[in-house]
Amino acid sequence: MQNNLNMLLSSFALLLLSVSGMAQATPKPRPAPKEEISVKLTSPDKPFRLSIGLTEGNIKVITYSGKEIVVEAELNADKKKPAPNANQNTNTNSNTNINTNVPGLRPKKETSFTGRYVAVTQTDNAVGIGPVKPFSNINVTIKVPANTVKLNLSIAQGGDISVKDVKGEAEIMNPNGSIVLTNISGSVIATSINGNITVSFASVTEKAPMAFSTLVGKIDVTFPATFKANMKMQSDDGTLFSDYDMLFDGAAAKMNKVNTPTLYRTNISGKLSGRVNGGGAEILMKNMNGNIYIRKQK
Amino acid sequence: MKCDKEMLTHWLNNQLTNAERQEFEAHLAECTACRQEVKEGTKVLVLMEQIQVPQPAAGMEARFLGMLDAYTQSVKKDSIWKNFNSRLQQLWSFQPKLQLAYSLVLLVIGVTVGYLFLNKSPKDNSKEQITMLSSKVEDMRQMMMLSLLENPSASQRLRAVSYTEEITNVNAQIIDALLRTLNEDPNVNVRLVTLEALIKYSDRSRVREELIRSIANQESPLVQSALADIMMKLQEKRSVEAFKKLLEHSSDSNPVKPKIEKTILQLSI
Numbered sequence: 363m364q365n366n367l368n369m370l371l372s373s374f375a376l377l378l379l380s381v382s383g384m385a386q387a388t389p390k391p392r393p394a395p396k397e398e399i400s401v402k403l404t405s406p407d408k409p410f411r412l413s414i415g416l417t418e419g420n421i422k423v424i425t426y427s428g429k430e431i432v433v434e435a436e437l438n439a440d441k442k443k444p445a446p447n448a449n450q451n452t453n454t455n456s457n458t459n460i461n462t463n464v465p466g467l468r469p470k471k472e473t474s475f476t477g478r479y480v481a482v483t484q485t486d487n488a489v490g491i492g493p494v495k496p497f498s499n500i501n502v503t504i505k506v507p508a509n510t511v512k513l514n515l516s517i518a519q520g521g522d523i524s525v526k527d528v529k530g531e532a533e534i535m536n537p538n539g540s541i542v543l544t545n546i547s548g549s550v551i552a553t554s555i556n557g558n559i560t561v562s563f564a565s566v567t568e569k570a571p572m573a574f575s576t577l578v579g580k581i582d583v584t585f586p587a588t589f590k591a592n593m594k595m596q597s598d599d600g601t602l603f604s605d606y607d608m609l610f611d612g613a614a615a616k617m618n619k620v621n622t623p624t625l626y627r628t629n630i631s632g633k634l635s636g637r638v639n640g641g642g643a644e645i646l647m648k649n650m651n652g653n654i655y656i657r658k659q660k
Numbered sequence: 661m662k663c664d665k666e667m668l669t670h671w672l673n674n675q676l677t678n679a680e681r682q683e684f685e686a687h688l689a690e691c692t693a694c695r696q697e698v699k700e701g702t703k704v705l706v707l708m709e710q711i712q713v714p715q716p717a718a719g720m721e722a723r724f725l726g727m728l729d730a731y732t733q734s735v736k737k738d739s740i741w742k743n744f745n746s747r748l749q750q751l752w753s754f755q756p757k758l759q760l761a762y763s764l765v766l767l768v769i770g771v772t773v774g775y776l777f778l779n780k781s782p783k784d785n786s787k788e789q790i791t792m793l794s795s796k797v798e799d800m801r802q803m804m805m806l807s808l809l810e811n812p813s814a815s816q817r818l819r820a821v822s823y824t825e826e827i828t829n830v831n832a833q834i835i836d837a838l839l840r841t842l843n844e845d846p847n848v849n850v851r852l853v854t855l856e857a858l859i860k861y862s863d864r865s866r867v868r869e870e871l872i873r874s875i876a877n878q879e880s881p882l883v884q885s886a887l888a889d890i891m892m893k894l895q896e897k898r899s900v901e902a903f904k905k906l907l908e909h910s911s912d913s914n915p916v917k918p919k920i921e922k923t924i925l926q927l928s929i
Contacts, residue, residue: 512813531815533813533847535848549815551814551815551818551847551850552849553848553849553882555915556915570815571815571821571853572815573818573849575849575852575882577916594856598919632889644818644822644853648852648882648886650916650919
């Protein structure tokens with residue numbers, strides 16, 4: 363009887379051990395953890411600034427009906443190499459409120475949040491977002507209120523930038539990836555080296571100068587039909603496509619009809635400049651290789 | 661110790677501290693002049709003591725208060741009328757003075773301006789005014805352009821560069837600002853547009869030299885490519901050295917490398 367009990371106990375212990383051993387041998391695949399940080403603006407109804415600089419990853423900016431800036435960040439799963447130590451379980455989420463009062467000046471209120479992947483700071487409606495570990499490859503999605511915004515987005519080493527429905531000034535730099543801006547109201551300055559630039563405007567700030575440049579890639583911009591501009595198109599061997607009635611400076615350029623009923627084309631071969639709807643804002647579109655599309659909003 | 665008149669009076673009035681008194685008395689023992697003075701002083705004091713001070717008569721206080729009362733009563737009665745009166749006087753006397761002064765000043769200004777205007781023939785004058793105005797507008801544009809170039813927003817800096825097209829007299833200050841932007845602006849597009857604006861002044865030797873110097877500084881392949889285009893167009897053979905230097909520093913993956921090599925080749929012929 364005693365023997366039996368001993369055996370039972372020992373086998374039970376063995377079972378436990380083996381189960382725990384098994385558990386250790388095959389750890390559950392953790393779902394890629396996602397973090398979300400919400401930041402209040404100092405003046406929620408006023409224009410704000412949003413600056414994001416990543417080394418690698420993707421940036422997506424969309425609007426929503428809320429008043430706060432909501433930052434969602436996760437490791438970029440598409441890439442094979444994860445950032446070192448990125449999966450550590452310690453949650454380093456820390457929030458700090460720093461009040462720096464300079465006598466005689468309006469007190470500046472800085473709020474900063476450091477998450478697992480991104481650090482977010484907010485000072486007087488200026489929001490800055492950057493990676494916690496300088497070289498991590500992360501996807502950042504930012505939901506912003508519909509206020510006017512000054513956007514400043516950049517990724518140094520690849521990945522894509524997309525912005526949707528935003529109103530204000532956008533300054534985008536993405537040397538090794540694409541830039542896609544949809545339904546923008548305001549003005550855009552976008553530059554890439556190896557990526558395409560695709561922009562569509564809902565409305566344009568009158569007389570605001572803009573520039574779109576990439577070295578190897580196409581530039582495709584859709585403006586409102588009544589858009590007034592002085593366009594400068596420059597490309598080594600790209601072709602210009604447009605459905606605007608463009609009045610070219612100098613007699614050299616002539617638009618030829620393409621198959622589609624409204625689109626016209628002409629070789630840029632260096633430089634072209636022309637006026638749209640009588641002239642207005644100074645717009646530069648420049649690449650080395652790639653076509654340039656200037657479309658009329660339908 | 662010297663003879664001290666002040667000490668002496670204090671001593672006579674018995675206003676000295678112990679130490680001071682001892683000191684002064686020691687001096688007094690030696691100094692005949694002071695002793696003499698003390699003697700005279702005491703005499704005066706004794707005499708003054710003897711003067712009788714007349715006492716105020718019995719009912720004086722009561723009479724004085726009564727008088728004061730009667731006076732304040734009369735003043736009060738008068739004051740309302742007087743106040744009104746004085747206000748009225750102010751209205752009629754003070755204000756017209758101001759108005760008169762004001763209108764006089766206006767008149768003087770009017771006359772001088774009229775005189776100045778009439779003195780010149782009207783045609784000359786309007787011309788002069790227009791040139792003056794346009795030079796002022798130009799100055800303002802220059803100032804605006806220079807200050808906008810420092811703006812943190814790239815869109816505003818682009819606007820600043822586009823202002824140069826409207827400035828007819830582009831001076832060295834503006835050229836300097838443009839060159840600084842070409843070499844230092846953080847935004848590639850702003851640098852490209854600036855380069856575009858500078859081409860117009862490439863007939864100035866300084867601009868040309870600075871453009872050549874800028875080649876080696878440009879990190880962006882887009883700006884490098886644009887500079888290659890410009891140097892080709894200007895047939896600027898001096899730029900070959902700069903491009904060669906640029907190639908030494910740039911990596912093999914630079915997509916404009918072939919273009920720069922081609923430019924060097926064509927300019928070296």
